Amino acid sequence: MKQTPVLEGAFVSDPEPALVGSCCRSCDTVAFPASFTCPNPRCSRKDVVAAPISRTGRLASWTTVHFPPPPPFVAPDPFVPITVVEVEFTSEGIQVVGPLTGASPDRLRTGMAMETVVEPYYTDDSGEVIGWKFRPAEGGGDE
Amino acid sequence: MSDVIVAGVGLHPWGKFPEKSWVEMGAEVAMGAVADAGMEWTDVEAMVSGAMQWGGSTGMRSGNTIAAALGETGVPIANINNACASGGSLMRAAYAMITSGMHDSVLVIGTDKSPKGYFPSVPVLADEPRPPVDMVRWQVGVPNPAYWALEMRKRMEAYGSTEEHLAQVKVKNSRHGSLNPYARYRKAFTLEQVLASPMVCDPLRLLEICATSDGAAAVMLVSDKKARRLGVRPLVKVAACSLASGEFGDPTIRIPLLAAASDGAATAPLLSESRLAAQMAYEQAGLGPEDMDFVELPDNSSWHELQYLETMGFCGEGESEKLLDAGETALGGRLPVCPSGGFSSFGEATMAQGILQIVEVTWQLRGTAGARQVEGARKAITEVYGAQANNSACILTT
Ligand SMILES: [Zn+2]
Numbered sequence: 001m002k003q004t005p006v007l008e009g010a011f012v013s014d015p016e017p018a019l020v021g022s023c024c025r026s027c028d029t030v031a032f033p034a035s036f037t038c039p040n041p042r043c044s045r046k047d048v049v050a051a052p053i054s055r056t057g058r059l060a061s062w063t064t065v066h067f068p069p070p071p072p073f074v075a076p077d078p079f080v081p082i083t084v085v086e087v088e089f090t091s092e093g094i095q096v097v098g099p100l101t102g103a104s105p106d107r108l109r110t111g112m113a114m115e116t117v118v119e120p121y122y123t124d125d126s127g128e129v130i131g132w133k134f135r136p137a138e139g140g141g142d143e
Numbered sequence: 144m145s146d147v148i149v150a151g152v153g154l155h156p157w158g159k160f161p162e163k164s165w166v167e168m169g170a171e172v173a174m175g176a177v178a179d180a181g182m183e184w185t186d187v188e189a190m191v192s193g194a195m196q197w198g199g200s201t202g203m204r205s206g207n208t209i210a211a212a213l214g215e216t217g218v219p220i221a222n223i224n225n226a227c228a229s230g231g232s233l234m235r236a237a238y239a240m241i242t243s244g245m246h247d248s249v250l251v252i253g254t255d256k257s258p259k260g261y262f263p264s265v266p267v268l269a270d271e272p273r274p275p276v277d278m279v280r281w282q283v284g285v286p287n288p289a290y291w292a293l294e295m296r297k298r299m300e301a302y303g304s305t306e307e308h309l310a311q312v313k314v315k316n317s318r319h320g321s322l323n324p325y326a327r328y329r330k331a332f333t334l335e336q337v338l339a340s341p342m343v344c345d346p347l348r349l350l351e352i353c354a355t356s357d358g359a360a361a362v363m364l365v366s367d368k369k370a371r372r373l374g375v376r377p378l379v380k381v382a383a384c385s386l387a388s389g390e391f392g393d394p395t396i397r398i399p400l401l402a403a404a405s406d407g408a409a410t411a412p413l414l415s416e417s418r419l420a421a422q423m424a425y426e427q428a429g430l431g432p433e434d435m436d437f438v439e440l441p442d443n444s445s446w447h448e449l450q451y452l453e454t455m456g457f458c459g460e461g462e463s464e465k466l467l468d469a470g471e472t473a474l475g476g477r478l479p480v481c482p483s484g485g486f487s488s489f490g491e492a493t494m495a496q497g498i499l500q501i502v503e504v505t506w507q508l509r510g511t512a513g514a515r516q517v518e519g520a521r522k523a524i525t526e527v528y529g530a531q532a533n534n535s536a537c538i539l540t541t
Binding site: 006007008021031032033039040041042060061062063064065066067069070071072073074082084086088089090092093094095096097098099110121122129131 | 273276278279280281282283284285286289292293294296297300341342343344345346347391394396401402403404405406407408
């Protein structure tokens, strides 16, 4: 089946799944999704390159969404609640939101290690739409 | 520089009005504010109106649409959209027109009809090279209350806030709203009823998140010279009208974005735009939080009320729950919060909700707020919560 990324260039699957943002070569500011320029107002050089973000971060927060979001979200019928997690990537100094996968929300604890994976979001007429998700890291207890 | 006086206000009841257009609602409050000021429609020197995205092209130029209905007079009309901060942005635009001496009277109008449920995305150009982040966040599945829930869980971790605190905010505001004939929801809920309402984005329940409503509000602002001529009594003065945007390094994940500076790396405070807007307003008025007799803040959810008390400088971080527990934020307490009943009793009508707050404060300062009157109210601050880091605060005094 044809696979389309939910956002072109926002993640890679090889050599391992990871988010891709932009990093400023002048002031090291990381942005996600990647920006065409540096969002630091005090940076005058604004020289950015695409930069993969660490695969593993720590869980900052989460919530389970109990009612289906509107389109373009594609909700199964009957709707199964989805859990949205916020993961902090310390080296890059950013926190990113994405769907939880591979674990029940009951297992979640603030600070636990989470890793990025690339999985299907939904299937439509054009094929499979894939994007980033987060799951508790392999063998990961608290970070 | 002229003082700016609230000479008249107009408010439409809030709810769902499928039989009535937003133009009729807007025209009604416009004429209400003009009449309340003792003026005629043809005396209005300029208008600013909320550019209503759900109303299509005519909605985006709502001021012109309303003027055409009421009779065109050729006055300057500016239509402004700043998401939920639109009301404050309109107030600020009108305020600047009067303080600059450009006009002696400016009519501020907000009228809005909102789609039911989660706010959907607004259609975008199909031939943009990349989908806008607003599309992506829906594909990920992050409705607005999820953003607030993510912040609330952090608050629970940091300060031990509980689900009962969230419910108590609604209990209090629903009691206030039950006293307001203009509110959409006039039922006073008990703690048990709030806690029994369905979970939407945990820990936020249905009754702890404001609905989307149809609503309209208008304010007639005039110069002090004009106010004297009109014989306005009492003089409700706009002491400050701020507008602020977000700062780089703010850890808030802003609707509709999907990332922010991490809490550990943040170089600006949570809701930096809201903190700035409040600070700017205090500075402009030469007053501080301790001078305020009550506050109308953006209780878009129960989390907002807890967070904004801190963001607006009324207490330290993690202390809002104590004010709530002690009853200080209820009518009769030291600092009544949302005596109108707040957005939880009215629902969001984005173009109008900031102006709704000004109408409520004006009635309170005039001493005509009826059963929900804050005793001896002389000074109050209003603040909204705007998407994508937009915010405004107003201080009114008498
Ligand atoms: Zn830079």
